[in-house]
Amino acid sequence: MEIIQIVGLGLITTILILVVREQKPMFAFLLAAFTGLFIFLYMIGKIETVITVLEQLADRSGIPSIYLKTILKIIGIAYIAEFGAQIVRDAGQESVASKIEFAGKVLILVMAVPIIGVIVETVIGLLPAGS
Amino acid sequence: MLAWLAAWLKQIIAVVLLAGLIDLLLPNQTMQRYVRLIAGLIILLTLLSPIIRLLQGDYDTQLNASFDNWLKASPPKEYRMPTLEDIQRDAEALKRKQELAAAALTEKQLASAMKEALERGTGLKVSSVSVRLAGTSKTDAASVQTVEVTLDSMGGAPDESPGAASGGEGEAGTASGGEGDEGKASGLEGGADAGEIQPVESVDSVSVFVQVDTNRVNGSDSGQPVSEGYAPVEGRAAEAVRRVLSEGWSVPPGVVSVRMASSDGAGAGAAPD
Numbered sequence: 033m034e035i036i037q038i039v040g041l042g043l044i045t046t047i048l049i050l051v052v053r054e055q056k057p058m059f060a061f062l063l064a065a066f067t068g069l070f071i072f073l074y075m076i077g078k079i080e081t082v083i084t085v086l087e088q089l090a091d092r093s094g095i096p097s098i099y100l101k102t103i104l105k106i107i108g109i110a111y112i113a114e115f116g117a118q119i120v121r122d123a124g125q126e127s128v129a130s131k132i133e134f135a136g137k138v139l140i141l142v143m144a145v146p147i148i149g150v151i152v153e154t155v156i157g158l159l160p161a162g163s
Numbered sequence: 164m165l166a167w168l169a170a171w172l173k174q175i176i177a178v179v180l181l182a183g184l185i186d187l188l189l190p191n192q193t194m195q196r197y198v199r200l201i202a203g204l205i206i207l208l209t210l211l212s213p214i215i216r217l218l219q220g221d222y223d224t225q226l227n228a229s230f231d232n233w234l235k236a237s238p239p240k241e242y243r244m245p246t247l248e249d250i251q252r253d254a255e256a257l258k259r260k261q262e263l264a265a266a267a268l269t270e271k272q273l274a275s276a277m278k279e280a281l282e283r284g285t286g287l288k289v290s291s292v293s294v295r296l297a298g299t300s301k302t303d304a305a306s307v308q309t310v311e312v313t314l315d316s317m318g319g320a321p322d323e324s325p326g327a328a329s330g331g332e333g334e335a336g337t338a339s340g341g342e343g344d345e346g347k348a349s350g351l352e353g354g355a356d357a358g359e360i361q362p363v364e365s366v367d368s369v370s371v372f373v374q375v376d377t378n379r380v381n382g383s384d385s386g387q388p389v390s391e392g393y394a395p396v397e398g399r400a401a402e403a404v405r406r407v408l409s410e411g412w413s414v415p416p417g418v419v420s421v422r423m424a425s426s427d428g429a430g431a432g433a434a435p436d
């Protein structure tokens with residue numbers, strides 16, 4: 033029943049923010065940010081279970097561990113970038129948020145570089161020699 | 164064959180499942196296209212794995228190596244702000260380098276001026292003059308520590324046998340010390356115009372030693388110049404050389420050593436002491 037706790041926390045925070053915003057917009061933002069951080073960390077702990085399942089899956093089917101590492105890194109990058117971007121967006125800095133997302137996308141794409149390298153080498157190796 | 168096929172299929176299924184899971188795990192739509200691309204690449208790699216293995220052996224190690232390279236290459240790229248100490252150290256090093264360069268230039272000019280004056284004043288053929296200065300910092304007074312004059316063996320004065328007077332040179336070498344400071348002051352006005360640059364010692368276009376310790380004024384200095392292939396020169400020629408140097412640059416005669424290239428190898432036997 034953690035979802036009830038989380039939703040309750042969210043509702044209370046929302047009401048508090050609505051009350052406080054008139055007087056101190058700064059505190060309203062801080063409240064939102066810290067609530068978001070709390071929920072994020074709380075849920076990150078839960079993700080561990082999913083990751084364990086993924087690892088088992090990879091183990092049993094003999095996928096090279098490098099794939100799993102890459103995938104987990106991608107997930108982590110996506111989550112962290114998303115979270116940071118949302119907090120910044122809450123503060124009203126849409127442009128900074130989009131830059132954070134941009135950085136996340138670039139990092140995810142960079143993850144693909146070794147894989148692309150291997151594939152390209154294979155494809156070139158498939159072609160007859162001399163090309 | 165069947166077992167291998169089963170393993171391959173299992174791998175493909177697992178990767179596809181994995182890709183589906185991360186698609187679910189993803190937080191929002193913005194990242195989805197990018198992650199899907201990479202998941203697709205991984206699936207493609209898995210599908211291709213038999214071909215890859217056929218073509219280039221163990222691509223796993225290759226993939227691992229490229230990942231490791233990529234992961235290892237990133238940390239060194241992070242650059243940090245230089246601290247004040249770093250900057251000061253750099254400045255110190257630069258200053259030292261500059262001083263050394265200035266010293267080299269000064270000593271070169273000094274040596275060439277000396278050579279010219281010697282050739283004019285004594286009529287001897289001087290093949291090279293090397294000046295070694297003591298004192299390297301700007302606040303230090305630079306003094307002429309040793310002057311080494313190499314005469315051309317053809318032009319050298321033949322009135323003395325090379326080894327004959329080598330003992331005298333050894334005593335003469337003890338004289339430098341305090342006079343060296345005056346020698347530098349007046350020597351610089353005669354030689355190079357760079358009065359504020361002290362550490363100068365040049366071996367004519369060969370090499371340059373700047374020596375810091377001013378204590379080395381005892382007899383050991385005079386022993387140095389006599390090296391392989393050179394014979395010390397004393398007598399009239401050496402006196403003439405010393406006179407010119409002490410008149411032009413106030414170099415104390417004790418620090419001047421005169422030698423000539425000995426073609427017959429007599430220099431080895433003629434070493435003083």
